[in-house]
Amino acid sequence: MTPLLAYEFAWDPVLERWDLFLLGAWLDVWVTALSFLLACAIGLGIAVMRLSGVHVLQWLAFGYVQLLRGVPLLVFLYWVYFGVAIVIGLNFSPVQAGIVALSLTGSAYTAEIFRGGLLAIDLGQAEASRSLGLSRVATYRDVLLPQMFRIVVPPLGNTFIGLLKGATLLSIIAVNDMVRVANDLNINFFTPFEAFGAVALILIALVAMFSASVSLLERVLRLP
Numbered sequence: 001m002t003p004l005l006a007y008e009f010a011w012d013p014v015l016e017r018w019d020l021f022l023l024g025a026w027l028d029v030w031v032t033a034l035s036f037l038l039a040c041a042i043g044l045g046i047a048v049m050r051l052s053g054v055h056v057l058q059w060l061a062f063g064y065v066q067l068l069r070g071v072p073l074l075v076f077l078y079w080v081y082f083g084v085a086i087v088i089g090l091n092f093s094p095v096q097a098g099i100v101a102l103s104l105t106g107s108a109y110t111a112e113i114f115r116g117g118l119l120a121i122d123l124g125q126a127e128a129s130r131s132l133g134l135s136r137v138a139t140y141r142d143v144l145l146p147q148m149f150r151i152v153v154p155p156l157g158n159t160f161i162g163l164l165k166g167a168t169l170l171s172i173i174a175v176n177d178m179v180r181v182a183n184d185l186n187i188n189f190f191t192p193f194e195a196f197g198a199v200a201l202i203l204i205a206l207v208a209m210f211s212a213s214v215s216l217l218e219r220v221l222r223l224p
Helices: 012-016 018-050 055-070 073-088 094-119 123-131 136-173 178-189 192-221
Strands: none
Touching: 012 018, 012 178, 012 192, 018 055, 018 094, 018 136, 018 178, 018 192, 055 094, 073 094, 073 136, 094 136, 123 136, 136 178, 136 192, 178 192
8 A cells, every 4th residue: 555645754864954054044134134224224214205305306215115126036136146246347245145135125115114104103293393493303313213113113023024034045146044054955865844844943933033022122112
């Protein structure tokens, strides 16, 4: 009688290389963290441009968001890693290319998150700040941005998780992250379920940890 499940699981190759998986996961995490910070900085600037009232800046910011949200991350990663080197001769390392692609792609999403957060604040507060003599910069710094931050924490958490999962694409351009480790393991030992299952388990654990951190931050920032 033919067994229903002919595949024989072999977890030993994965367990013997657990340190490589953890090192690869750490690379994904710090690349994601740096890309997220850059995406927030760029996105905040784009959001301010969208709300500036200057039509040229508004349209430039709108086009930026639509372009970077429309282009798949994998395509943008190829453009940055291969295309930029061909067109202008600027050679990025695989990790640098990944950070650039993740940062710019993520900034399109953070820009809309920040814009929504700013629009959620009563416009009367900005008008009151200006009537008190505060500059536009001071109004944003002291009045609008602190309130906006409370609003945007949950969607920013989702963006971070999305970037973390997107970071696993970096293995395609030879970044030695956990997916690259799993792929090498699968090629050598033919263990697709075990190797990539380990990646899935690590990602699930990381997402759960970061989600819990975001929930804790929401409670800390919640007004009494």
